Amino acid sequence: MELLVNNKKYKIDTSPDEKLLDTLRKLGFNSVRRGCNTASCCVCTVIVDKKPVLSCSYLTNRAAGKEIFTVEGFGDKAKKIASLLAEEGADQCGYCGPALINTIIGLEFENDKPTIDEINDFLKANLCRCTGYQGQLRAIEKYFNI
Known part of the structure; x- marks a missing residue:
């Protein structure tokens, strides 16, 4: 195939x-x-x-x-999100980072101006054992300029 x-x-x-x-x-x-x-x-x-x-x-x-x-296929867009996550202390071990970045980009494909509630709903199943979720949310808000 x-x-x-x-x-x-x-x-x-x-x-x-x-x-x-x-x-x-x-x-x-x-x-x-x-x-x-x-x-x-x-x-x-x-x-x-x-x-x-x-x-x-x-x-x-x-x-x-x-x-x-x-x-890897999202290049500069993925680097920008990764940088925002790091700035907010939301990327500690890095294990879930690539999937979180993909999910954020998936949200952007569906809705490029999401509300906080829409972000939370879209990301509710993403598990991260290191950071909690507030830093992630702050980084995502910065990415979407909320």
């Missing part, structure tokens, strides 16, 4: 039950992390056709013909 990841085509062989998380890691996208492996923590979030998806439960075969992005 062929996958389009970060605007680059990859030809791969997969099993019918292979998850997108495993495929992306095999391709070298180590920013895609394994957390709970049950679609509960959002640490594996990537963008598929401008929507955040949990790659630990998303079959690779479903991604054929779709546009997939990892944090």
Whole structure:
């Protein structure tokens, strides 16, 4: 099968039950992390056709013909968000950072002027054990200029 990841085509062989998380890691996208492996923590979030998806439960075969992005594919936009998160003390261990950045960008695709309530609702499933969530929220507010 062929996958389009970060605007680059990859030809791969997969099993019918292979998850997108495993495929992306095999391709070298180590920013895609394994957390709970049950679609509960959002640490594996990537963008598929401008929507955040949990790659630990998303079959690779479903991604054929779709546009997939990892944090590496967002370049300066991802760096800007990462910088804001760091400024607000919201990126301590960094494990959940790539998925959080992908989720923020996914929110931006859907709503480029979200309210605080919309941000909180969109991010409610993202688990971070290090920072609490106030620093993240401050950084996201800065990103959206709220």
